[in-house]
Amino acid sequence: MARGKIEIKKIENNTNRQVTYSKRRNGIFKKAHQLSVLCDAKVSLIMFSNTGKYHEYISPSTTTKKMYDMYQNTLGFDLWSSHYERMKETMSKLKDTNNKLRKEIRQRVVGDDLDGLDINDLTILEQQMQDSLNVVRERKYHVIKTQTDTCRKRIKNLEQRNGHLRLDYDTISQLDKKSGMVENEERYESTIAYSNGVSNLYGFCAQPNNNASELGYEPHGPNCHLT
Structure with a gap:
């Protein structure tokens, strides 16, 4: 078919x-x-x-x-001649652009290559540099503000931690004074001050008596107990 x-x-x-x-x-x-x-x-x-x-x-x-x-x-x-000419033209444009950018960098950074500029060109260059300076200054202030806010937050956290430690100190101090656990107040305070550097570490200088046993304190050594 x-x-x-x-x-x-x-x-x-x-x-x-x-x-x-x-x-x-x-x-x-x-x-x-x-x-x-x-x-x-x-x-x-x-x-x-x-x-x-x-x-x-x-x-x-x-x-x-x-x-x-x-x-x-x-x-x-020649298939390649036209392509080669286009490549040369493109490379020439890139070189011109590169030279222009280098000249602008020298003018703005080190103040070089200014002889060929008239009053209008100099005014425009001055305004461009002022605009760039404003951008840099704003960025600097932003970084300073960010760092300041971070430091304030850290200080606030430290103050809160210090307040908690003081509250723990006052609570334990009142408890131990009522139970007769503290033999030497200065020694007790120095131990607490040392323990503030370590979270939840408390030192007790206690007399081994019945009140301490009833409160659950088991002294190790002659007078001191660390938990």
Whole structure:
């Protein structure tokens, strides 16, 4: 049964279009390979799909560069000359931009290369430097304010911690005075002052008596107990 003719127009369905491209691409590459082998021809085939995918077929005995060179020699046309000229033009523009930026840096940083500037140029340069100075000054004040706020928060935390330690000290001091645990007030205070450097460490200098045992204090050594 003969195959029906296919109307040659763009396939609107994306999936069908991609499937058709893959099948026909493989068919073209197969024909190119046969032409290269049967006729000893130099074949170069480059294809791009509608999604930008690159596919290429080159005869086994050649390379893409050799094909370009053969094309140029046959037509007497240099494919690279126009591209080289565009590259030179781009490099020249980049050099001009770089020199301009270097000159501006010298003018703003060290006050150099000012001889060619008139009064208007100098005024504009002065205003630009003033604007830059304002930006730097604002950033400096922002950093100072941030550091100051951080220090204030640390001081507040330390004050709160100190208040808690003082409250703990007063509570334990009143408890020990009532129970007769404190034998030497100065020694007790120095022990508490030392313990303030370590969180939740309290020192007791106690007499081993019945009141202490009732309160749950078990002295170690002659007079002192650390918890």
